[in-house]
Amino acid sequence: MDVIVLGGGLMGTASAYFLARRGARVTLIERNQVGTGATVASFGNIRRTGRHLTQLPLAHRSLSLWGEAEKMLGQDVEFRATGHIRLIFDEDGLADMRAYAEAARPWGLELEELGSREISARFPGLGPDAIAASFSPQDGSGNPRLIAPAFAEAARKLGAEIIEGALVEKLERTNSGFLVATSKGSFAAECLLNAAGAWGAGIAAQFGEEVPLDARGPQMGVTEPLPHRILPVVGIWTRDKEHGAYLRQVERGNIVFGGAAERVSVDLDPGHAIADPLRLPVQLRAVARLLPAIAEVAVIRTWSGCEGYMRDMLPVMGQSATTPGLFHAFGFSGHGFQLGPGVGDAMAELITTDRCETPLDDFSVDRFSHHSS
Ligand SMILES: Cc1cc2nc3c(=O)[nH]c(=O)nc-3n(C[C@H](O)[C@H](O)[C@H](O)COP(=O)(O)OP(=O)(O)OC[C@H]3O[C@@H](n4cnc5c(N)ncnc54)[C@H](O)[C@@H]3O)c2cc1C
Known part of the structure; x- marks a missing residue:
């Protein structure tokens, strides 16, 4: 089986790797460089807490693969199962956490509930005013700069062709499959996987599949390095968006943070998401509730990345409906x-077996047309 994968972010490169492992002949076409879209901009949170329940089977499948990544890909992509803690500062947050924990249990996610004394004993310096927290010990983080190039390299070793810097000039369905004409030559295959990130809706529309996608850029920042003390990824249960921050300390000591600020709107052409410095104070105030020590530290860089947000905040995954x-x-x-x-x-x-053991029905491309009819 021949497959063209369009887009070399995490989704495209991981798909190319697993397709090649299943014996497919894969050509991955990326117009820039592998991993330089939303993937490289990511905060790197490998968290299951708070996910839409029907997404948990896929999240569990993914977590076990993150655990095998170093062996599977032949390099350390810095996956660390340091745990994911979400602090709680009020009764609404506590009620939301308990309701989610109960609902998620039958879906295979067990959250520990920590009290304030346990938080300060196990995680000194975090949220001195927190009344409780949820803790998911198996979750953690990975390095967003390493993962897509690592998948691409591993796919290449299995025979996949990875073509970077290729501008797609024509994309069409033929009698035997698909033809993709690019600035680096023309490619044909019986299957095409659209893994074009925020640009994926434009590709789907070319095949008569309109979906509501909004391109936006969440804003991230990073501090100067400090001695490494904070192990888990830290977040919050809150109903107030202005408090919705998160952070983690990387092993080199820098504290990476995000959330709380509104996501900036991004023009898909050219797709550059630019962090807005005016949003930084709101963000830092929210981070300081989780980690007061942030007030003493210099922020050395801010950034954003172009990400595709669906109207219902669930991805589009599966077969085309047209x-x-x-x-x-x-x-x-x-x-x-x-x-x-x-x-x-x-x-x-x-793609290779026509079935998937993980339920993908909630992510179908035509779900929006069903709902409106
Ligand atoms: C700032 C930020 C922080 C985030 N933090 C987290 C987090 O902590 N945890 C989490 O789970 N998720 C996080 N995310 C989301 C996560 O990073 C993305 O959901 C994920 O990386 C998307 O991967 P992708 O492969 O679909 O898209 P991308 O990485 O954007 O890849 C799509 C690729 O397709 C290419 N492409 C587009 N059109 C074409 C074309 N016509 N021809 C060829 N190539 C094309 C693009 O150049 C791009 O490289 C974050 C996202 C951002 C932006």
């Missing part, structure tokens, strides 16, 4: 980093 041989995996709505390896494995299973 075009045989076409598959989609895009629109990961700000939470695709954790899912990436699982998405690649699930899409490879679906």
Whole structure:
């Protein structure tokens, strides 16, 4: 089986790897460099807490692949299962956490509830005013700069062709499959996987599949390095967006943070998401509730990245509803980093076997047309 994968972010490279592992002949076409879209901009959170429940089977599948990543890919992509703590500062947050924990348990996610004394004993320096927290010990983080190039390299070793800097000039369905004419030559295959991230809706529209996707850039920042003390990824249960920050300390000591600020709107052409310095004070105030020591530290860089947000905040994954041989995996709505390896494995299973052990029905490309009719 021949497959063209369009887009070399985490979804495209992971799919290329798992497809090649299943014996498919893969050509991955990326117009820039592998991993330089939303993937490299990611905060790197490998979290299951708070996910839409029907996404948990895919998230579990992905987490176990993150655990095997170093062996599977032949390099350390800095996955560390340091745990994910979400602090709680009020009764609403506590009620939301308990309701989610109860609902998520039958879906295979067990959250520990910590009291304030346990938080300060186990995680000194975090949220002195927190009344409680949830803790998910198996979750953690990975390095967003390493993961897509690592998947691409591993796919290449299995025979996949990875073509970077290729501008797509024509994309069409033929009698035997698909033809993709690019600035680096023309490629044909019986299947096409649309893994074009925020640009995926434009590709789907070319095949008569309109979906509501909004291109936006969440804003991130990083501090100067400090002695390494904070192990878990830290977040919050809150109903107030202005408090919704998160942070983690990388092993080199810098504290990476995000959330709380509104996401900037991004023009898909050229797709450059630019962090807005005016949003930084709101963000830092929210981070300081989680980690007061941030007030003493210099922020050395801010950035953003162009991500596709679907109207219902769920990705588009699965078979095309209009075009045989076409598959989609895009629109990961700000939470695709954790899912990436699982998405690649699930899409490879679906494309090569016509079935997928992980339920993908909620992510179908035509769900928006069903709902409006
Ligand atoms: C700032 C930020 C922080 C985030 N933090 C987290 C987090 O902590 N945890 C989490 O789970 N998720 C997070 N996310 C979301 C996560 O990073 C994304 O969901 C995920 O990386 C999407 O991967 P992708 O492969 O679909 O898209 P991308 O990485 O954007 O890749 C798509 C690729 O397709 C290419 N492309 C587009 N059109 C074409 C074309 N016509 N021809 C060829 N190539 C094309 C692009 O150049 C791009 O490289 C974050 C996102 C951002 C922006």
